Each structure stands twice: as structure tokens, then as C-alpha cells.
Amino acid sequence: MTISTSEAREEAIRAEARLLGFDVCRFARADAPWSAAERLAEFVAAGRHGEMAWMETTAERRAHPTGMWPGARSAIVLGMNYGPDHDPLAVLSEPTRGAISVYAQGDDYHELIKKRLKALARWVQDRFGGELKVFVDTAPLMEKPLAERAGVGWQGRHTNLVSREHGSWLFLGSVLTELELRPDPVGEETCGSCRACLDVCPTNAFPAPFQLDARRCISYLTIELKAPIPHEFRPLLGNRIYGCDDCLAVCPWNKFASTAREQALHAREALRAPSLADLSRLDDPAFRALFAKSPVKRIGRDRFVRNVLYAIGNSGEPALAAEALRLLDDPAPVVRGAAVWALGRLLPPAEFEALRERRTRAEVDPEVAEEWRLAQPALAL
Numbered sequence: 068m069t070i071s072t073s074e075a076r077e078e079a080i081r082a083e084a085r086l087l088g089f090d091v092c093r094f095a096r097a098d099a100p101w102s103a104a105e106r107l108a109e110f111v112a113a114g115r116h117g118e119m120a121w122m123e124t125t126a127e128r129r130a131h132p133t134g135m136w137p138g139a140r141s142a143i144v145l146g147m148n149y150g151p152d153h154d155p156l157a158v159l160s161e162p163t164r165g166a167i168s169v170y171a172q173g174d175d176y177h178e179l180i181k182k183r184l185k186a187l188a189r190w191v192q193d194r195f196g197g198e199l200k201v202f203v204d205t206a207p208l209m210e211k212p213l214a215e216r217a218g219v220g221w222q223g224r225h226t227n228l229v230s231r232e233h234g235s236w237l238f239l240g241s242v243l244t245e246l247e248l249r250p251d252p253v254g255e256e257t258c259g260s261c262r263a264c265l266d267v268c269p270t271n272a273f274p275a276p277f278q279l280d281a282r283r284c285i286s287y288l289t290i291e292l293k294a295p296i297p298h299e300f301r302p303l304l305g306n307r308i309y310g311c312d313d314c315l316a317v318c319p320w321n322k323f324a325s326t327a328r329e330q331a332l333h334a335r336e337a338l339r340a341p342s343l344a345d346l347s348r349l350d351d352p353a354f355r356a357l358f359a360k361s362p363v364k365r366i367g368r369d370r371f372v373r374n375v376l377y378a379i380g381n382s383g384e385p386a387l388a389a390e391a392l393r394l395l396d397d398p399a400p401v402v403r404g405a406a407v408w409a410l411g412r413l414l415p416p417a418e419f420e421a422l423r424e425r426r427t428r429a430e431v432d433p434e435v436a437e438e439w440r441l442a443q444p445a446l447a448l
């Protein structure tokens with residue numbers, strides 16, 4: 068095939084991207100100035116990235132796409148719709164079940180998208196030449212502002228990307244290339260006066276519209292934070308055990324979104340509303356088996372069971388205290404500490420005090436001993 072005009076080249080790339088399963092393929096200048104660098108610098112300077120030290124150490128490279136690769140001229144920005152086929156917030160009213168973020172209920176999108184991005188990159192290079200590099204979330208490229216520049220959508224008040232066609236449910240990936248591709252019109256912010264995402268946030272993680280304090284965000288707390296989750300946030304987690312969809316799910320633009328085309332991105336039945344009791348019994352091999360090919364696997368069994376125990380503490384279900392009692396003997400301090408907190412919420416005060424009396428002296432880990440000291444039996448329920 069002979070490509071005679073630049074426009075035909077962009078259309079051919081779009082068609083190939085569609086064939087590969089992408090729902091969106093648009094183009095942006097990679098070398099033009101932008102203001103995203105200042106927003107990132109402010110975010111890092113205010114410490115809002117919490118323990119995500121990579122954000123700080125890569126800030127300079129992340130400041131602009133050409134910081135990642137000076138040769139980049141254009142960006143091919145790809146999106147894959149992962150719209151759920153169910154109401155992702157319905158599980159929040161089932162306190163004995165765990166809520167796992169929609170993106171993590173299916174297969175790991177990083178793996179899925181990376182393969183396809185590489186296939187697209189090979190195809191573009193074979194057809195049109197030029198060096199290129201592939202990025203999907205794990206690389207420190209600022210994909211949301213780049214997607215906005217390519218007109219995939221705009222960064223909404225919740226700071227995530229919003230698309231007119233796919234609402235807030237888009238996985239993003241990018242290919243940077245030396246090719247001079249014709250840029251698409253930039254996305255225009257179309258949130259209007261809506262502030263549903265800000266108002267729904269259980270932890271008040273938005274200091275202002277379009278600004279997120281990751282340290283307060285349940286996605287950060289349950290996924291990125293290795294230490295025990297600060298006490299002030301635990302009651303606010305509800306039954307969210309891996310991530311949080313609230314601000315995404317209430318976005319009115321979702322009404323235009325369809326269910327994910329890609330079967331691998333659909334929720335696995337076992338992860339839609341799993342029983343907290345069952346999850347609390349996972350040992351390492353069982354955890355790995357249940358979350359094979361799932362992004363959840365990355366946080367490891369101990370951190371995951373920690374989250375499950377906070378949800379058990381929030382369940383208001385006394386029968387679940389038996390699971391927390393059993394986990395007081397878990398080898399992982401982060402699990403024992405969360406079990407203490409859950410029992411403080413579920414046991415009658417006298418029973419908890421007797422337990423505290425028996426157990427505190429035997430506890431060797433200072434952080435878990437501190438959990439015993441701080442626990443306030445049944446006060447919060």
C-alpha cells in the first residue's frame with residue numbers, strides 16, 4: 068500500500084489500532100510546551116504523592132514527553148474502554164463483601180495493552196519508519212495530560228481523564244515517535260458546574276477541584292501504602308479492599324460509555340463481590356491462585372488481607388470477629404495490627420479489654436503493640 072498523504076497515514080494508524088482492539092487512537096504533538104509540568108511540581112512539592120517516591124525521583128523526566136525521550140515529535144495516544152457491565156457501587160451496600168476496583172476485577176490491563184501497543188508500534192515502524200517508544204502507565208510518562216492534548220478527553224475535576232464517548236472508564240497507553248503526525252484538536256474541559264466526583268469522595272481527597280491529595284485517596288491507601296493505613300481513614304474505607312471507584316462511577320459522562328469490548332477486561336465472577344470471610348482465609352498460594360493475571364496480585368497477600376480486615380472491622384457483623392481473632396496469630400505484623408483494629412470494632416468492650424489484657428504482653432512487634440494500645444473498643448460503631 069502506498070501512503071501518499073499525511074492524513075492517509077494517520078487514518079491507517081487509527082484503523083490498525085482499532086483492529087488491535089483499541090477504542091481510541093488520536094495524535095498529539097510531543098514536543099510542544101505544556102503546563103502539566105508545573106502542576107506535577109506543585110503536587111510533589113506539597114507532598115501529595117505520599118510514599119510514591121518514584122513520582123519525586125522521576126519528576127524531571129516526567130515534566131514533558133521529550134524529557135522521556137528528546138527525539139519524540141508526536142504521540143500516538145491509545146485508549147481501551149473498560150466500562151463495567153454492572154453498577155460498581157452496588158457492592159458498597161453489602162458490608163460482608165469486599166469491593167474491588169473495576170479495573171482490577173478482570174485481567175491485568177498493563178499486560179494486555181503493552182502487547183498491543185508493541186504490535187501497533189511494530190506496524191507503524193514497518194510502514195512509516197522512524198524510531199519510537201512504547202509507554203503504558205508503569206513508565207513515568209504523564210499520560211493524562213497527553214491524552215487531553217490529543218483530544219481523547221479532558222482531565223476532570225477528579226483529575227482523571229473523562230471522555231465524551233467512554234466516560235471515566237479508559238485505560239491509556241502511548242507511543243512516542245519521531246514521525247511528524249498531524250495532531251488532533253485538544254480536548255476541552257466539559258465538566259460544567261458538576262462536582263459529583265468531589266462530593267462523593269469518602270475521604271475528602273480533593274483539596275480543590277482538579278487537585279488530588281493522593282495521601283487521602285483510598286486507591287493510594289489500599290494499593291500503594293505498605294504501612295498500616297492511618298487510623299483516621301480506616302472507618303472511611305467501608306468495604307473497599309482494593310482501590311475505589313466512587314469518583315469515577317458518579318461521573319455523568321459515563322452514561323455514554325459502553326461495556327468493555329475486551330472480554331479479558333470484564334469482571335471475573337469471583338471478584339465482583341467476594342466474601343470477606345473467604346478472603347481473610349487466603350494464604351499466600353491461595354492468594355496467588357485467586358489473583359493470577361490480576362493487578363491485585365502486585366500488592367501481595369499480607370497487604371491485601373490487611374485491607375480485608377479493615378473492611379471486616381467496618382462490617383458491623385459480629386460473626387466476622389472469628390476471622391479477625393484467628394489472624395491475631397498471623398506471622399505478618401501488618402495483618403495482626405489490622406486484626407486488632409477489627410476486633411476493637413466488633414467485640415463487646417468487656418470482651419475486647421480481656422483480650423487486650425491477655426495479648427498485649429505477648430506481642431513482640433512495636434507497631435502491633437501500639438495498635439493494642441490505641442484500639443477503642445466498639446466506640447466507632
Ligand code: SF4
Pocket residue numbers: 225267268269270271272273279283284285286310311312313314315
Ligand atoms: Fe476519593 Fe475514591 Fe476518588 Fe480516591 S478514588 S479520590 S478516595 S472518590
